Amino acid sequence: MRxxxxxxxxxxxxxxxxxxxxxxxxxxxxxxxxxxLAVFSEVFNKVRDSYVExxxxxxxxxxxxDGMLTSLDPHSNYxxxxxxxxxxxxxxxxxxGGLGLEVMMEGGLVKVVSPIDDTPAARAGMxxxxxxxxxxxxxxxxxxxxxxxxxxxxxxxxxxxxxVERGSKGDVKEFTIVRExxxxxxxxxxLEGGDxxxxxxxxxxxEAYDGVRKAFDHFRTDPGSSSLKGxxxxxxxxxxxxxxxxVEITNAFVDSGDIVSTRGRTPDQGQRYSARPGVNLAQDKxxxxxxxxxxxxxxxxxxxxxxxxxxxxxxxxxxxxxGSVQTILPLGENGAxxxxxxxYYTPSGRSIQAKGIDPxxxxxxxxxxxxxxxxxxxxxASLAGHLKxxxxxxxxxxAYVPPDRDKDTQLEAAVELLHGARAxxxxxxxxxxxxxxx
Amino acid sequence: MIRKTGYLxxxxxxxxxxxxxxxxxxxxxxxxxxxxxxxTYRQLNLFGDVFDKIRNDYVExxxxxxxxxxxxNGMLTSLDPHSSYxxxxAFRDMxxxxxxxxGGLGIEVTQEDGLVKVVTPIDDTPAAKAGVxxGDIITAIDDQPTQxxxxxxxxxxxxxxxxxxxxxxxxxxxxxxxxxxTIVRDxxxxxxxxxxVEDGDxxxxxxxxxxxQTEDxxxxxxxxLHSEIPADKFKGxxxxxxxxxxxxxxxxIDVVNSFVDRGEIVSTRGRTPDETQRFDxxxxGDLSGGKxxxxxxxxxxxxxxxxxxxxxxxxxxxxxxxxxxxxxGSVQTIMPLGQDGAxxxxxxxYYTPSGRSIQAKGIEPxxxxxxxxxxxxxxxxxxxxxxxxxxxLANGDExxxxxxAYVPPDEKDDNQLVxxxxxxxxxxxxxxxxxxxxxxxxxxPPAAATAAPAAPSDxxxxxxxxxx
Numbered sequence: 001m002r003x004x005x006x007x008x009x010x011x012x013x014x015x016x017x018x019x020x021x022x023x024x025x026x027x028x029x030x031x032x033x034x035x036x037l038a039v040f041s042e043v044f045n046k047v048r049d050s051y052v053e054x055x056x057x058x059x060x061x062x063x064x065x066d067g068m069l070t071s072l073d074p075h076s077n078y079x080x081x082x083x084x085x086x087x088x089x090x091x092x093x094x095x096x097g098g099l100g101l102e103v104m105m106e107g108g109l110v111k112v113v114s115p116i117d118d119t120p121a122a123r124a125g126m127x128x129x130x131x132x133x134x135x136x137x138x139x140x141x142x143x144x145x146x147x148x149x150x151x152x153x154x155x156x157x158x159x160x161x162x163x164v165e166r167g168s169k170g171d172v173k174e175f176t177i178v179r180e181x182x183x184x185x186x187x188x189x190x191l192e193g194g195d196x197x198x199x200x201x202x203x204x205x206x207e208a209y210d211g212v213r214k215a216f217d218h219f220r221t222d223p224g225s226s227s228l229k230g231x232x233x234x235x236x237x238x239x240x241x242x243x244x245x246x247v248e249i250t251n252a253f254v255d256s257g258d259i260v261s262t263r264g265r266t267p268d269q270g271q272r273y274s275a276r277p278g279v280n281l282a283q284d285k286x287x288x289x290x291x292x293x294x295x296x297x298x299x300x301x302x303x304x305x306x307x308x309x310x311x312x313x314x315x316x317x318x319x320x321x322x323g324s325v326q327t328i329l330p331l332g333e334n335g336a337x338x339x340x341x342x343x344y345y346t347p348s349g350r351s352i353q354a355k356g357i358d359p360x361x362x363x364x365x366x367x368x369x370x371x372x373x374x375x376x377x378x379x380x381a382s383l384a385g386h387l388k389x390x391x392x393x394x395x396x397x398x399a400y401v402p403p404d405r406d407k408d409t410q411l412e413a414a415v416e417l418l419h420g421a422r423a424x425x426x427x428x429x430x431x432x433x434x435x436x437x438x
Numbered sequence: 439m440i441r442k443t444g445y446l447x448x449x450x451x452x453x454x455x456x457x458x459x460x461x462x463x464x465x466x467x468x469x470x471x472x473x474x475x476x477x478t479y480r481q482l483n484l485f486g487d488v489f490d491k492i493r494n495d496y497v498e499x500x501x502x503x504x505x506x507x508x509x510x511n512g513m514l515t516s517l518d519p520h521s522s523y524x525x526x527x528a529f530r531d532m533x534x535x536x537x538x539x540x541g542g543l544g545i546e547v548t549q550e551d552g553l554v555k556v557v558t559p560i561d562d563t564p565a566a567k568a569g570v571x572x573g574d575i576i577t578a579i580d581d582q583p584t585q586x587x588x589x590x591x592x593x594x595x596x597x598x599x600x601x602x603x604x605x606x607x608x609x610x611x612x613x614x615x616x617x618x619x620t621i622v623r624d625x626x627x628x629x630x631x632x633x634x635v636e637d638g639d640x641x642x643x644x645x646x647x648x649x650x651q652t653e654d655x656x657x658x659x660x661x662x663l664h665s666e667i668p669a670d671k672f673k674g675x676x677x678x679x680x681x682x683x684x685x686x687x688x689x690x691i692d693v694v695n696s697f698v699d700r701g702e703i704v705s706t707r708g709r710t711p712d713e714t715q716r717f718d719x720x721x722x723g724d725l726s727g728g729k730x731x732x733x734x735x736x737x738x739x740x741x742x743x744x745x746x747x748x749x750x751x752x753x754x755x756x757x758x759x760x761x762x763x764x765x766x767g768s769v770q771t772i773m774p775l776g777q778d779g780a781x782x783x784x785x786x787x788y789y790t791p792s793g794r795s796i797q798a799k800g801i802e803p804x805x806x807x808x809x810x811x812x813x814x815x816x817x818x819x820x821x822x823x824x825x826x827x828x829x830x831l832a833n834g835d836e837x838x839x840x841x842x843a844y845v846p847p848d849e850k851d852d853n854q855l856v857x858x859x860x861x862x863x864x865x866x867x868x869x870x871x872x873x874x875x876x877x878x879x880x881x882x883p884p885a886a887a888t889a890a891p892a893a894p895s896d897x898x899x900x901x902x903x904x905x906x
Contacts, residue, residue: 047514051783
């Protein structure tokens with residue numbers, strides 16, 4: 001199986017990295033493109049010669065590149081060298097001083113995808129769906145996502161002030177939050193109710209698979225685990241990350257079959273990823289996957305594959321619907337490009353782009369009155385310029401997870417299902433014959 | 439005198455104009471220029487590299503023209519709020535519009551925080567008749583959200599063939615009341631000058647925007663007013679520039695010249711000698727017969743309107759009544775790009791005869807008079823002005839406060855107009871509408887434009903004929 005390093009996330013917090021081939025041969029054949037480039041050069045020169053003030057060449061070019069990339073789709077963008085470095089560290093799970101928010105750009109404002117557990121942002125009460133309008137009194141409107149993230153990051157113990165609009169009424173709230181070292185711990189695990197292995201993946205960074213493997217080690221050594229009834233894989237509000245991590249993690253639950261395939265315009269981008277035998281850590285214990293409107297991209301690859309392979313029962317609300325793959329294309333000393341290079345397809349051949357994955361059992365959380373209408377994710381189909389996927393696009397899905405475990409209806413439903421205490425049938429771990437697209 | 443055609447619009451309204459492109463040949467290159475050129479080359483190379491990667495690797499075959507347009511637009515909008523790219527269609531539209539007619543709704547719009555904001559509905563158009571108001575935020579056009587659209591894209595959606603309907607969703611005021619309008623497009627005549635006799639003895643002239651028609655329209659209006667009001671009864675003029683977003687530079691110069699006979703009108707300064715020019719009044723251009731003049735301005739008076747009111751104020755030729763103007767002190771030049779549309783690029787700042795730049799400051803009226811804004815519109819009609827636009831050219835101590843931009847639909851409620859009439863009639867105004875410091879119509883003799891840098895001619899004549 002050939003594996004490329006591709007990136008799949010819709011937020012900015014996570015990140016990772018990777019690489020693409022360049023196509024020098026194609027470049028040679030680009031005379032039409034060169035004419036277009038000539039138009040651009042002409043404009044660039046006019047601006048340099050005639051603008052009322054002497055412009056900064058570097059800023060002009062960067063703005064041009066940003067303008068060009070954002071015209072493509074909401075997930076393609078440019079990383080200058082510093083942004084690239086941040087992105088790489090974040091994908092490596094390295095530490096940085098920050099608030100602990102996963103964010104994305106929506107309507108020119110920074111939208112909170114989710115606060116990361118046990119971080120200053122989560123403790124201060126920031127919520128999924130919050131729109132950050134000002135950072136230290138600087139308006140966010142007009143900033144790129146990267147610029148906004150840079151403003152939120154800073155040395156540990158330094159304070160940052162966020163002005164936030166919450167919900168449809170746009171209630172304005174101000175938070176002053178003290179930065180901490182954020183360690184992007186992507187996997188947490190514990191025994192749930194004594195007999196269920198609960199694994200939560202917050203993002204698919206380079207440590208994710210190792211984290212999952214350690215979780216299984218932990219369950220194996222835990223005295224109570226011999227009678228494990230099954231596993232819960234919690235992918236709620238997980239915005240995505242690295243494609244290879246999603247593939248490896250899926251493989252930790254299955255022995256064979258296709259996991260995902262990607263298709264782009266170049267042969268490079270068309271690949272099929274299949275399970276390798278002998279690395280299934282979960283063996284044949286039942287599995288419930290939790291998803292919601294904040295589960296995107298790599299999370300959707302995992303849940304889509306496990307659903308198509310009939311390996312897991314999905315509980316929660318419809319997922320985000322990001323069905324595209326971004327590749328990090330290095331630009332030498334000038335940073336890199338994050339470019340959408342492929343769509344991906346689940347084992348049964350479906351694209352979840354702008355549609356999302358419907359859970360097998362739809363369970364809603366009870367949203368407190370003061371948060372009603374404020375904690376849903378609009379989803380891919382609502383993003384301006386998203387890649388189209390036929391007529392049946394779906395928008396909007398709840399993305400609320402109660403901070404209090406006892407109020408977590410979706411988790412409770414998963415536990416009940418594994419305990420046989422629900423009317424629905426738990427999907428049995430069928431053998432690979434269930435895979436349809438061999 | 440050479441007059442260059444510059445464009446000074448606040449919104450997308452209007453503006454025609456071809457313009458010279460700057461000379462680009464570099465004849466003598468110093469070593470440091472080589473270094474600079476190398477860096478520039480590196481930057482262009484980076485751009486070419488990104489462009490190629492997108493062409494080769496993007497998930498779908500990209501439209502190369504669109505990519506380049508998006509790049510150009512990204513580059514220009516990073517400069518300031520008035521520099522932008524017009525694709526060939528937008529450029530054509532602009533030219534058509536300059537001729538004075540197009541199928542549309544009749545609103546002047548600008549973009550604020552990514553949203554489309556109504557600067558003003560144009561008199562006697564479907565939009566004005568339907569009740570669209572200054573300050574309204576248009577959030578959707580035919581059910582498509584405007585967020586994410588460029589101003590040009592939004593305008594394109596509003597324009598269309600005559601008799602076709604268009605649906606607007608509008609947020610009004612601080613409470614963001616949502617209103618839906620379905621408006622049928624009509625042929626919009628960009629009638630730039632309107633006039634009538636006010637109170638039997640005052641010539642009222644309103645310029646809605648500075649188009650190619652303005653100079654002729656103004657001359658016709660002044661002729662007509664002179665034929666309607668006997669010279670011995672003629673008390674003076676009111677020039678109404680409220681909510682006039684600007685337009686063509688040469689037209690604003692002609693308008694000033696119709697009220698003054700000599701002296702500097704405006705000067706522009708850019709980085710190239712081309713862009714640095716002084717425009718003086720031509721003797722014999724004054725059609726006003728020396729009658730007193732009141733100019734009405736408000737927060738929606740921008741650009742060319744500010745050139746006119748700034749010059750007439752510096753010359754002490756007019757008394758300005760109303761509220762502080764918008765504060766757009768820059769000049770844009772339209773640079774055609776062959777078949778590929780055109781650039782609208784900020785190429786100069788302009789300075790009034792006394793040498794001041796009103797950029798991000800606006801012009802203070804001599805007599806501040808507020809309109810009574812109806813309760814349901816309070817706080818909804820204010821213009822935040824240039825200083826609040828992201829990326830505007832900086833200019834020292836700026837005024838970021840909002841300025842009123844409401845003009846009552848009914849003349850008798852129009853405090854500013856009433857104040858102007860009273861001033862021309864010599865009525866002392868006890869009402870609070872006119873501030874205590876209200877001056878009588880200016881009588882200063884010609885000393886006016888003294889501060890004008892290098893003003894050669896005696897500016898004095900300008901204010902000479904003013905009566906009490």
